[in-house]
Amino acid sequence: MTVVTATSLPAAPVVSSELTRQRTRSAMLFLLPMIAALAVVAGWPLLRSIYFSLTDVTLNNLAGAKFVGLRNYLTWVTLDSGRTIYSGVLVDPAWWNAVWNTLRFAFVSVVLESILGMAIALALNADFPGRGLVRAAILVPWAIPTIVSAKMWAWMLNDQFGIINDALLRLGIISEKVAWTATANTAMGAVLVVDIWKTIPFMALLILAGLQSIPNDIYEAAEIDGVHPIQTFFRVTLPLVRPALMVAIIFRLLDAMRIFDLIYVLTPNSAQTKTMSVIARENLFDFDKFAYGSAEATLLFLSILIVVIAYIWIGRVNLSGSDR
Amino acid sequence: MNGWAVVKRTSFYAFVALIIFESVFPFYYALITSFKKGTEIFQINYFPTSFSLENYVGVLTQGSFAQNLFNSLFVSSAVVLLALFLAVTAAYALSRVKFRGRGLLLMTILSVSMFPQIAVLAGLFELVRFFHLFNTVWALIFSYTIFTLPFTVWVLTTFMRDLPVEIEEAAIVDGATPWVIITKVFLPLMWPALVTTGLLAFIAAWNEFLYALTFTSSNSTRTVPVAIALLSGASEHEIPWGPIMAASVIVTVPLVVLVLIFQRKIISGLTAGGVKG
Numbered sequence: 236m237t238v239v240t241a242t243s244l245p246a247a248p249v250v251s252s253e254l255t256r257q258r259t260r261s262a263m264l265f266l267l268p269m270i271a272a273l274a275v276v277a278g279w280p281l282l283r284s285i286y287f288s289l290t291d292v293t294l295n296n297l298a299g300a301k302f303v304g305l306r307n308y309l310t311w312v313t314l315d316s317g318r319t320i321y322s323g324v325l326v327d328p329a330w331w332n333a334v335w336n337t338l339r340f341a342f343v344s345v346v347l348e349s350i351l352g353m354a355i356a357l358a359l360n361a362d363f364p365g366r367g368l369v370r371a372a373i374l375v376p377w378a379i380p381t382i383v384s385a386k387m388w389a390w391m392l393n394d395q396f397g398i399i400n401d402a403l404l405r406l407g408i409i410s411e412k413v414a415w416t417a418t419a420n421t422a423m424g425a426v427l428v429v430d431i432w433k434t435i436p437f438m439a440l441l442i443l444a445g446l447q448s449i450p451n452d453i454y455e456a457a458e459i460d461g462v463h464p465i466q467t468f469f470r471v472t473l474p475l476v477r478p479a480l481m482v483a484i485i486f487r488l489l490d491a492m493r494i495f496d497l498i499y500v501l502t503p504n505s506a507q508t509k510t511m512s513v514i515a516r517e518n519l520f521d522f523d524k525f526a527y528g529s530a531e532a533t534l535l536f537l538s539i540l541i542v543v544i545a546y547i548w549i550g551r552v553n554l555s556g557s558d559r
Numbered sequence: 560m561n562g563w564a565v566v567k568r569t570s571f572y573a574f575v576a577l578i579i580f581e582s583v584f585p586f587y588y589a590l591i592t593s594f595k596k597g598t599e600i601f602q603i604n605y606f607p608t609s610f611s612l613e614n615y616v617g618v619l620t621q622g623s624f625a626q627n628l629f630n631s632l633f634v635s636s637a638v639v640l641l642a643l644f645l646a647v648t649a650a651y652a653l654s655r656v657k658f659r660g661r662g663l664l665l666m667t668i669l670s671v672s673m674f675p676q677i678a679v680l681a682g683l684f685e686l687v688r689f690f691h692l693f694n695t696v697w698a699l700i701f702s703y704t705i706f707t708l709p710f711t712v713w714v715l716t717t718f719m720r721d722l723p724v725e726i727e728e729a730a731i732v733d734g735a736t737p738w739v740i741i742t743k744v745f746l747p748l749m750w751p752a753l754v755t756t757g758l759l760a761f762i763a764a765w766n767e768f769l770y771a772l773t774f775t776s777s778n779s780t781r782t783v784p785v786a787i788a789l790l791s792g793a794s795e796h797e798i799p800w801g802p803i804m805a806a807s808v809i810v811t812v813p814l815v816v817l818v819l820i821f822q823r824k825i826i827s828g829l830t831a832g833g834v835k836g
């Protein structure tokens with residue numbers, strides 16, 4: 236993983252300035268289709284979505300949208316009695332519940348994934364017979380489509396015929412069968428377990444790549460000096476693997492904040508797990524509140540933007556992982 | 560001291576065994592469930608008890624699952640080819656030619672890949688309707704470009720940048736045009752990178768759910784993730800777990816095989832692109 240900035244790139248071979256001009260011209264020509272494609276599928280739709288959030292648009296009348304300002308976000312009426320009633324996304328308890336669910340989910344999943352991913356990466360970094368086999372095995376959850384893993388786990392977590400209830404009953408950990416995905420207290424836990432299971436490989440492999448770039452003689456020196464292995468981990472391994480870890484964490488964090496498919500399939504209609512993406516899509520397409528849903532989608536976009544800016548600012552992390 | 564070493568060794572291997580177990584068990588359990596027949600599915604077994612292909616025959620012959628498989632295959636392949644074609648030329652320009660604003664352009668491309676997909680959903684929906692693509696596989700090929708293209712451009716740019724200048728110099732001296740340089744000089748060297756990025760883009764498209772759920776509305780145009788999510792039984796409360804598990808296995812086996820064959824390439828691609836898992 237190396238940085239891509241204007242300065243670190245190798246200089247193009249300059250034969251003559253005429254040739255350079257010709258190269259630059261054809262470079263522009265080569266870039267044009269890609270830029271045009273991204274403008275059409277990403278730039279324009281983003282602008283339209285933000286615009287929709289400022290209108291009274293409905294699903295069946297996209298063309299008849301009228302500009303209403305920030306009314307979908309926040310508006311109020313003052314009654315004759317002098318009482319003011321607020322409405323809009325920003326005072327919607329369902330929205331704030333989704334925000335809270337998203338933050339809770341993102342925080343817990345990323346923290347646990349980092350710790351478990353680190354443990355697995357450390358194990359895989361050791362030399363032992365059959366290491367290739369283990370590395371292949373941990374890639375299996377990553378290869379399974381999210382919807383399929385949601386269904387597989389839904390079946391294992393099934394309240395009546397699920398193997399997890401059966402195993403926990405036999406081991407005496409629970410005394411009666413639990414409806415894991417349907418019970419308010421356990422729904423988020425179930426979502427977290429499946430998500431962590433699915434994304435640990437990504438975390439572990441990224442951290443492993445970082446671990447493998449640490450030269451062995453540093454460890455040898457620490458061992459000769461009689462440094463305790465735990466101290467070696469915190470003083471040597473962790474600082475050196477930090478760039479790779481930070482890149483893995485930001486990618487996972489952004490991914491966790493926009494989670495949709497797993498929750499949509501594993502715990503449909505559960506207020507305990509409904510995230511920002513889920514509630515936005517619900518309003519957009521199921522409840523015929525297209526403008527309201529657009530406002531929620533826009534707020535999610537802004538939240539992610541703020542996280543990215545804060546992360547780069549605070550961590551001074553280069554997203555391509557080069558600040559080692 | 561010797562005893563301590565044995566304890567350490569044993570616990571290490573126990574941990575490794577646990578990793579393998581938790582990684583593979585859900586898939587293993589889906590597999591043995593899918594081979595069960597009728598009401599056998601409601602008996603909980605930890606080891607394979609029967610080997611019936613009933614669920615597989617059912618899911619492939621009834622309903623539209625075979626069509627959904629074809630749709631997924633078609634959409635994913637088309638998206639990969641489109642993304643690679645656009646990305647190879649763009650990556651050449653971004654990695655081998657100096658021009659103003661190159662760093663900014665690269666950051667913009669990377670940031671597109673981090674968009675929450677829901678943020679563009681309303682605008683994409685309008686475009687899909689405008690181009691009369693709603694409920695066709697073309698809507699998916701169109702919209703999947705948003706996450707396959709930035710990623711392929713990013714990884715291919717990183718790869719091309721690391722190729723030595725000398726290989727290009729000779730061609731430039733001979734008066735080759737940039738197009739000739741790309742197709743005759745770079746392309747033959749880029750197969751490993753193309754395979755890796757193509758594979759990762761294919762997997763991403765194969766697994767996509769949100770756009771597929773929103774832009775298609777009939778059984779014949781759906782892709783497999785949506786088909787599996789919406790697979791339902793005779794009555795609303797009767798979930799057909801057997802066929803669902805069979806469908807899950809059918810969808811997953813090709814991916815697992817691909818991943819195991821291209822293990823090293825995928826890991827290098829993941830670490831280079833930091834792509835979504």
